[in-house]
Amino acid sequence: METIKISVIIPSYKPQNYLWECLESIQVQTMPQEEFEVILILNGCREPYSKAIESFISKHPAGNLTMLQTDIPGVSNARNMGIDNARGEFLTFIDDDDYISPTYLQELYNIAKDGITPVSNVIAFNHVTGQYETNYLTECYKHLYNKDKITIMQARSFMSVPVAKILSTNAIGIRRFDPEFKVGEDGLFMFQISNRIKILKAASPSCVYYRRNRDGSAINSLRPRGQRLKNNFKLMTNYTKYYLQDIRHYNIFFYISRLVAEMISMTFAVRGKIQQ
CATH class of the missing domain: 3.90.550.10 (Spore Coat Polysaccharide Biosynthesis Protein SpsA; Chain A)
Structure with missing residues (x-):
């Protein structure tokens, strides 16, 4: 090809x-x-x-x-x-x-x-x-x-x-x-x-x-609160899975920033502010 x-x-x-x-x-x-x-x-x-x-x-x-x-x-x-x-x-x-x-x-x-x-x-x-x-x-x-x-x-x-x-x-x-x-x-x-x-x-x-x-x-x-929280948790799990597969080459600060972003999103969801 x-x-x-x-x-x-x-x-x-x-x-x-x-x-x-x-x-x-x-x-x-x-x-x-x-x-x-x-x-x-x-x-x-x-x-x-x-x-x-x-x-x-x-x-x-x-x-x-x-x-x-x-x-x-x-x-x-x-x-x-x-x-x-x-x-x-x-x-x-x-x-x-x-x-x-x-x-x-x-x-x-x-x-x-x-x-x-x-x-x-x-x-x-x-x-x-x-x-x-x-x-x-x-x-x-x-x-x-x-x-x-x-x-x-x-x-x-x-x-x-x-x-x-x-x-x-x-x-x-x-x-x-x-x-x-x-x-x-x-x-x-x-x-x-x-x-x-x-x-x-x-x-x-x-x-x-x-x-x-x-x-x-x-x-x-917009999505239901429970669905949003479940999605955030699964994303955090997957970020961690990929990071652990190649710790030497992934940027640890970037990895942490992804987790923090999901945690912030979860906080909005808990408060009823479903945002992107």
Whole structure:
């Protein structure tokens, strides 16, 4: 199987018109289209979404966009399918309601070639008004920009999500997202591969991951208190399991920060403030 530079993995469930904005932003990348591929995984649904996506592909015959379909729902399963089918030297994840700036792939790849894990600027906006909104990744990026070498602890906000960066296929290896978790799976996956990530670097401000804030998205969904607490405890158990498997290479401070984050979340749950 021929290797290419980057595999773009997009999980999608019952996508709306925002998907076309996402795909269009990838089609106009400054990186030549033959140097990257796009894998769109339609999960837990079929029509009319499948036909609409096939129609888009037929109108953009670059040959680098592939759709996979599975009746199994869940973003973790979809992302894992994308990883399993990827041919890229590097992988990047994009949510189907987000989009990227034209130089996104090329700028990140230029940095990653030096053995550094690059992260992008992040701009969040309201789905209804289009207005920019405060985002923790945006604030983190402001502190990281212009630093030569960024540690995992300095970039721990970026290490809680798989988006806004490209990741080496070698760093991912056989590790995958855990479908057992509906919330917190992103942070757990990033922690798993963190033992192979030592240095990060911020790309220029023009390299942007645009993050759409939607009230109905999974990240904003409320869940029962008991379910939230159970999820927090299971995440803490898994963080500890992975850490103990490779104590020498995992960052102990990053591990502790993950546990503390779950404990804080549990405190909110106990108080009845169910938050992300």
